Every structure is written in structure tokens, then in C-alpha cells.
Amino acid sequence: MDLPVMPPVSPMLAKSVPNIPEVGHYEPKWDGFRTIVFRDGDDVILGSRNEKPMTRYFPELVEALKENLPEKCVVDGEIILISGNRLDFEGLQQRIHPADSRVRMLAEKTPSSFVGFDLLALGDEDLTARPFSERRAALEKALADAEPPVYVTPAVNDLERAQEWFVQLEGAGLDGVLSKPLDGTYQPNKRVMFKTKHERTADCVVAGFRWHKTADVVGSMLLGLYDDSGKLHHVGVVAAFPMAKRKAMVAELEPYQVEIADHPWGEWATQETGAAVGSRMPGAQSRWSAGKDFSFVPLRPELVIEVAYDYMEGDRFRHTTQFRRWRPDRTPESCTYAQLEEPADYNLGEILKLQ
Template sequence: MDLPVMPPVQPMLAKAVKGVPREEGFSFEPKWDGFRCLVFRDGDEVELASRNTKPLTRYFPEVVAAVREQLPERCVLDGELFVASSGDGGARLEFEVLQERIHPAESRIDKLSRETPAGFVAFDLLALGDTAYVDRPFADRRAALEKALAHLADTEGPCHLTRTTTDPDEAQTWFERFEGAGLDGVMAKPLAAPYAQNGRTMLKIKHERTADVVLAGLREHKTSTPERPLLGSMLLGLYDAGGDLQHIGVSASFTASRRAELWDELQELVCPIEEHPWGRWQEFLVANPGRVPGTQSRWSQGKDLSFVPLRPERVLEVKYDHMEGRRFRHTAHFKRWRDDRDPESCGYGQLEEPAGYDLAKILTGGA
């Protein structure tokens, strides 16, 4: 492989802001919820690289084949790998299904590449032919990318070109509407900025919500010692319609001093696992569909996932961006204790459900 921009490349990053910027000078695009992926193609040679520069090529043979068929002969593109599922309301992104594609067994990879094929959506151009574009402003990179991938408008994928707009009102509409297809928000890119590796020159506008959840357990911090135990994360739960406490996610962002305070404060709630609502899950020794706390998966092998069970008597308010199935997609942020709420009143009904939207309309430029 001999390209004007060669791996490893650290992708350009973004910083979070509140609200779609209204000033001029930005290009807006949907924020995809998948695996960040840089594509390097030199003829038949294709490499897929992750955000942290690790190889993804072997896990997505169907994407490699699509790159050879649909993308320019020699190019370096920045984009996102995704998996979509179809339903009554149309297609939507499925991040958990995408995660399953990272598997050590080649036979499993081949099987999943047929059953849950991934797609690639391009949103930036680093090189084309013998020309590097990293030092050029985004406006020029985008124009060249649109020209190079114009033929994708007449195809159904699996390679796509993301849509863009310079109209903040349209970007706000995308922000509100596209979440129903599993998208994560909206990106804002300075039209005059070059491609800055590992630089947070882009802006990301993500959904932000709150929920009252039950504290069900805790894990020790990795720096915890017998002399100074520290809380690492809180395990959170919500009651389902049947009255069972389900694991919904974790909250983990605390200062060192607060970790020590919380550890001491919560010791009075510690209980034997046999008396805990999750005690029935002790039988599980491997990962399972409900993501039972304390069990292993291919993502966590070797990590200590044991937890300290707590009597589910305390309620806290957390901030989260969106759901993935019946769990928080990312780590939730602690806001405050809610001593005025009964744990049994904390159920799934309080969570906002975005209106469904068909991913196919986003990929094809539909309304």
C-alpha cells in the first residue's frame, strides 16, 4: 500500500456543546452511532482502522468487498461502520448488534457478515489518488468527496455518503427527527478547518435527558486499597412492568474525594447477594442477553466485574443521552439523590421514547 496519507491515522475528534450553533461557517451532518472507521484503499489492498488505530479489517469482510466495488481506486476516507435492522417502522441503527461483529472466530465472522452485514457511511476525505487533502479546509474536502462518491446516490449501499447542510434550522430538525432511527445527534464542522488528527475541532450536539433510577450495587475503583477503599461505579436499576428490578447501566464520574465519601456512605446498604433482587443471576457464568451484572463477555474478559450488592432503597437522578434497547447506551452522570422518591416508583415508563424514523430515508436523502 502506497498512499499520500498512510496508516496509522488518529481521526479528528469533537467536543460537546449545548445546542446547534447558529453562527455562520459550519457544515452540519447527522451523528452516526457505530464504529468510527478510517478506510485506506490502494487498488485491491484495503485496510479498515478504528478510532484508536486498531485494525478492523478481518471483522468486516463484506465491507472490504464493498470498498473494492464502490469506492475510488486509491483513497483514504473517514467515516462510520454501522449495522441496521429492519422493522415495522423502517430501518434503524443497532449498536449492540454491531458489537457482536468483533469476534475471534473466523467462522463466526463469516456467519455474521451474512446475517447482520455492516455498512459504511463516509463523511470526510483525507486522500484521493495521489493527492492528500488533510491540509485543505473542510469545504474543499467535502466538495471533492461529493464528486468522488457521486455514483453512490444511485446505489443502495453498503457504502454511503452522509448528507450535510449549512442551515442550522435544518440541522435542528435532523437532531429532533433522526434519533428515531438510532442516530446520536448532530455534528458541526468548521468549513474553514483542515483535518486535525486527534484535534477536537468539530462540535457534537447530543441528546440529554434525566431519569430517576434505583441504586442497586457498586464496584470498587481500580485504585482502591484496603486502607482507602474507593467507589468506582454505581450499578443502576429500573423496575419493569412485572415488578422485577432490571440492570439499566452505571454511573461512574466522581472525584477521588467523592469516591471515598460515597464508599463510606453506602456501606450501610450492603447486603448478601442471596437477599438481593439480582441474586437469582448467580447461576450465569457467561454473558447473556440481559447483560447481567458480574458476568463476562468478549468485551470484558479478564476484567473483574464482581459487584457489591446494595439493598435497593436509594434513588438518584442521572443524566443520560439515549437508550440502547432497555439500557443506557453510555455511562450515566450522577446529578443528585432523590430521597423524596420510593424505589418501586422508578420504572421504564418515565423514559422518553423518540418517534420512530426510517434510517433508509437518511441514507438516501429522503425527507
């Protein structure tokens, strides 16, 4: 492979802002695997955000990229999985598997797509020092004839339209809106773009905690919500606390500690049991955990906190939540899925046609 921009390259990043800034260019924020595609003829490398190649996990996409990208180019974008009219991040995660036979099976069963949103190199020319307005124009021209499953991300230059997108596109599983200065150069691993994501709040049961990886203090608290049958589900964690607060929480939570056998998640006392009942355990290992210790200290489900979250992925919070306040005025039984706001559905196929 001989390109003017060679792998590995850390992708350019975005910093979170509460409101969409007026910078002149707006795109949907896709929820997939950030990927920089390097193509030199028949050689294709899919570089991930951590700079490790993902090429072997998406053989069907490699072939599609050969058919739709210029012979020699470097394109920044996102690998996504479309299920019905929505993005399916959980399904996309399943594509990362060590067994080649399963990789091939999933490539046929749940084929992926690629959405390009920046052009770093074309032919023998390095475009990273060019302003984004020129790179975007070059991307649109280079991928003008691209067909599914390869797309150019839709974009608008109008702030009012971007604000409409922020509300509208969430119903198809999108993350929010990205704002990109038109005069910006491509700066790997620098937060020079802006992302505006949804934030909501929910009252959750504190059902356990994990120890901090470096000290005998609370690392994260495990959150639960009740379903209509009264079963408490593990829905995520809250983890961002000052060190002094982490220390104080050890004593605050100690009176609520209980044996796992007396806990609603007692059926998950071992990973084997959890696997048998088909439930996701708060202490489970997976191919994403890299052998980390996710065991937890069970607590009587009596404490309630309010957390901020962006959106749900299935029946869990997609990302780590943010602590807002304790809710001594709420009963644990009132912490149900019914309180969660659901965005109106929107057809993902219509988004990919937008310009």
C-alpha cells in the same frame, strides 16, 4: 500499500456542546464504529478509533468498498448496522468475534454499511491540509456513483434545518448532530468539531457499586429500573465523581450492603447462572472487557438517584450516565421504564437519501 496518508491514523474528534453552533456545515451523528478506510487497489484496511485494524470482522464491507471507492483513497467514516428502519449498535457489536466462521456467518446474516464523511487522500494527493469545504466537495465527487451499502453522509448548511434534524433523526437511532467548521483542516486526535447530543434525566435505583481500579473508593454505582412485572434490571452505571466524593460514598453506602443471595440480582451470583437464564449481568465478562474485574458490591435497592443520559440502546443506557442528585423523595418502586421518553420513529432509509 502506498498512500499519501498511511495507517494508522487517529480520527479527528468532536467536543460536546449543549447547543448546535453556527459554523456552516451540519451532519447526523452516526452511532457505529468510527473507521478510516485505506484503499490502494485490492488492499483495504479498516482502521478503528484505537488505530487497530477491524478489516477481518467485515469481509462483506471490504468487497463493497472495493466496488464503490476510488482505486486509491483514504476515507473517514462510520461502519453502521441497519436493522429495519433503525441503527442497531448492539447487533454491530456482535460482529466483533474471534472465530472466523462466526465472522463469515454474521457477514451474511447482518451485513454492515459504511457512511463516509471526510476525504483524507485521493490518488497521490494528501488532502488533510485542505479546508473541510474542499474535502467535502471532493468526497461528494469521488463517491458520486457509490451504491448501498456505501453512502456519503447527508449534510446541510442551514442551522435551522440542523436543529430540525436534531429532533427528527433520533427516532432512527442517530446520536445527535455534528457541526464542522468549513475552513478547518483535518487534525488527527484533536477535538476541533462539535457534537450536540440529546440529554434526558431518569430516576434510577442504586443496586450496587464497583470499587475504583486504583483505590479503595467507589468507582461506579450500578443502576436499576423495574419492568412492568416488578423485575429489577441492570441498565447502566454512573461513574463521574470527584475523588473526595468517592471516598465519602464508601461510608454512605456501607449500611445498604447485602449478601448477593438476598439481592434481586442473586441469580447472577455466578456468570454461568447468568448465561443460563439469558440475562446480562452487572458483573459479566465479555470479549469487550479484556479480562477486567467487573464484580460488584450488592446494595439493598432502596436508594434513588437522578441521572442524565442521552438515549437507550435496547433496555440499557447507551453510554455512562451523569449524576444529577439524590432523590430521597422517590420510592425505588417508582423507578420504572415507563418514565423514559421515547423519540418518534423515523425511517433510516429516508435519512440516507437526505441532502
